[in-house]
Amino acid sequence: MKIYHNPRCSKSRQTLALIEDAGKEVEIVKYLENIPSKKELTEIINLLGIKPLQLIRKGEKDWKENFKGKELSDEEIIDAMIAYPKLIERPIVIKDQKAVLGRPPENVLDLL
Structure with a gap:
């Protein structure tokens, strides 16, 4: 399991806590x-x-x-997120070939 995490974000911290409370091993990507x-x-x-x-x-x-x-293409929007990573909604949790956005944090329960 992997979480794209911003420690300054309360939703990101709450999502990480749900994963850890479930006893799951998680790779944290800041x-x-x-x-x-x-x-x-x-x-x-x-x-x-x-x-x-x-x-x-x-x-x-x-x-x-x-x-x-x-008017931006999908590719231009992705390029914008790379240039300005603060634009990326968070947290994102991935397990195997499934991913959820931790907004609300309870969305991660689908992967646990």
Whole structure:
């Protein structure tokens, strides 16, 4: 099991706690420090079964100042998340070939 985690985010911390409380071994990826590659981010989006735009934190300053209101392709949106990793919604939890977004944190229970 792997979690793309931001320790400063309460939802991310709550999701990690649910995993740890279940006694599961988890690999923690601090995605703001270890930014996913384009290939990795594309795979995550595919596992989540969503469009790239659905993984964007649209309230972030970087989104509002650089991208809001623009027509962007899926590839351009993925490139934006790599350039500005704060735009990536969190936390993302992956187990085998399944992924969930920990919003709400209880979504992770589907993987436990």
